Amino acid sequence: MVRFFIEGGWGMYPVLVMGLIAVWASARYAIDTEPVRLRFIAAISLALVVTMAHATWTCFAAVFHYLQQSHEPLARTLMTGLMESTRPATLGGALLVIALVLVAVGAYRSTQRELRAMRG
Numbered sequence: 001m002v003r004f005f006i007e008g009g010w011g012m013y014p015v016l017v018m019g020l021i022a023v024w025a026s027a028r029y030a031i032d033t034e035p036v037r038l039r040f041i042a043a044i045s046l047a048l049v050v051t052m053a054h055a056t057w058t059c060f061a062a063v064f065h066y067l068q069q070s071h072e073p074l075a076r077t078l079m080t081g082l083m084e085s086t087r088p089a090t091l092g093g094a095l096l097v098i099a100l101v102l103v104a105v106g107a108y109r110s111t112q113r114e115l116r117a118m119r120g
Contacts, residue, residue, distance in 0.1 A: 008087030009062065011055025015088045018048040019095025026102035033110040041103060048092055055088035 005012050022044045029037040063081030070077060 004087060005091075007084040008055070008091065009059055009084075011051075011058050011088045012091060014051050015048070015055055015092045016095075018044060018051050019092055019099070022048055022099040023095055023102065026099040026106070030102040030106040030109065033106050033113065035110070037106075038103070041099065045096060045099065048096055052089045052092035055092075056085055059085035059088065 005016075008015075022041065025037060025041050025044060028034075029041060060082070063078070063085055066081065067074065067077060
């Protein structure tokens with residue numbers, strides 16, 4: 001797991017921070033189902049997606065810059081670099097999935113609470 005993180009480069013840090021904030025906010029929503037939390041979750045999720053894209057493209061730029069100056073075999077270096085460039089999107093996507101599952105749990109719990117209140 002450490003190697004996976006290192007391969008992703010410096011962009012992994014903001015992806016990890018925003019992803020953990022999204023998971024934390026979603027867990028709070030799953031627990032207390034306060035609708036006002038959904039705005040923050042939506043905003044931090046969008047920020048996470050933008051950060052994932054930025055980190056991935058920054059990795060691509062680093063790979064192409066390295067290839068421009070390298071005398072190593074092109075295909076192997078390119079494929080390794082592109083593989084490592086997907087790490088920020090992979091980490092961010094996994095954290096986003098966890099956050100959205102927690103939002104779904106909160107939405108379910110909120111609906112169940114409303115149904116119980118309507119029934120009496």
